[in-house]
Amino acid sequence: MMSHDLQWYYPEKISEALKLIKKDGIILHAGGTRILKTEARHLKGLVDISRLKLNYIRKEGKNIIIGSGSTFTDVINYCRKTNSLSGLCMALSEAASTPLRNRMTIGGSLKDFPVWSSLYSPLIALNAQVELVGVKEAYSVEDYVRKNIIKTKHIISQIVIKDEKDVICHVRRFNIVRFEYPIFNLAVALKVKNNIVVDARVVITGVTGRFHRFKSSEKALIGNALTDDIITKSSEYFTPKFHSDYKYSPEYREHVAKVYYNDIVNELKKEMK
Ligand SMILES: Cc1cc2nc3c(=O)[nH]c(=O)nc-3n(C[C@H](O)[C@H](O)[C@H](O)COP(=O)(O)OP(=O)(O)OC[C@H]3O[C@@H](n4cnc5c(N)ncnc54)[C@H](O)[C@@H]3O)c2cc1C
Structure with a gap:
């Protein structure tokens, strides 16, 4: 339940929004899909982001810039139209449902980082940067979490x-029923030149410690063609650790994740040809 005295704010400048959220009990409201589900009794105010002009997606040189107010649907449509970022597009299009994807924003989803996040594993695999207002300007998405910047007051x-x-990226989520929070989300991105992997990033979310990068698995791939031996070697280092709950044991989750890892790398191998 939200407080009846909840105050709404509609700033037109990011600096005004930043001043507001520095106050106790006042937070940003983007898609609102998380705020609605949390115990929001302590909240005194919500700062609507819709007038802050954060809903844009554009190409600048080699970079794709996605404003934090863009919804999952906006990003999916952009990727399909421009034939870009297929791994991210795949991940976001599997998240939740159409009405939810029309509301959930990139900024709200980054700040929230639910255990079922569809966004984090492809973003870290693609080495995305996040730009902020209110603290130091920019971080890799990986550092944003690792250095606990996510917990500070700021605006993405x-x-x-x-x-x-030359970067190919595939993702896979584990859920039994399509409309169910995924147990984990796995992303593998490879940079490939002349059929050789020159860079690799392997990332999973939904594990203990929120996310994990498998640097030994990446190392086993880098400098090599994707032969069966190399894939097997890389898989040996892929050992995600999970919490237990009423649904599945950590061992079962790890087993499924290993199967998915093998599947993804084999799919990428086919795409390299
Ligand atoms: C039934 C259901 C299923 C779902 N399934 C999935 C799924 O499969 N995959 C998935 O990825 N997500 C899923 N989600 C969505 C996820 O749980 C969050 O609700 C969503 O990502 C939050 O985004 P939002 O834009 O609605 O954020 P909001 O609810 O508006 O805000 C969330 C938090 O972010 C802060 N915030 C918002 N914008 C910014 C900004 N620009 N800068 C800094 N802080 C900001 C807010 O103050 C708040 O603390 C699901 C949600 C529901 C309800």
Whole structure:
């Protein structure tokens, strides 16, 4: 339940919004899909972001810039129209439902980072940067969480992703029923030159510690063609650790994740040809 005295604010400048959220009990409201589900009794005010002009997606040189007010649907439509960021597009189009994807924003989803996030694993795999107002300007999405910047008071203004045609990225989420919070989201991005992997990023969310990058798995891929031996070697280092709940044991989750990891790398191998 929200308080009946909840005050709404509609600033037109980011600086005004920033001043407001520095006050106790006042937070930003983007899609509102998370705020509605949380115990919001302590909230005194909500700052609507719709007049802050944060809903845009554009290409600048090699970068795709996504304003934090863009919804999942906006991003999916842009990616389909421009044939870019297929891994991110795949991940977002599987999230929640159409009405929810029409509301959920990139900024709200980054700040919230639910355990079922569809956004984080592809963004970290693609080495996306997040630009902020209120603290130091920019971080990699990975550092944004690792350095606990996510917990500070700030406004996410945009994310920046390099659109590299030699980077291929696939994602996979684990859920039994299509409309169910995913247990984990796995993303693998490879930079490929002449059939050799020159860079690799393997990221999973939904694990203990929120997310994990498998640097040894990445190392096993880098400098090599994707042969069966290399894929097997890389898989040996892919050992995600999960919490237990009433649904599945950590061992079962790890087993499924390993199967998915193998599937993804084999799909990427086919795409390299
Ligand atoms: C039934 C259901 C299923 C779902 N399934 C999935 C799924 O499969 N995958 C997935 O990724 N998500 C899923 N979600 C969405 C997810 O749980 C969050 O609700 C959503 O990502 C929040 O985005 P929002 O724009 O609605 O944020 P809001 O609810 O508006 O805000 C969330 C938080 O972010 C802060 N915030 C908002 N904008 C900014 C900004 N620009 N800068 C800094 N802070 C900001 C707010 O103050 C608040 O603390 C699901 C949600 C529901 C209800």
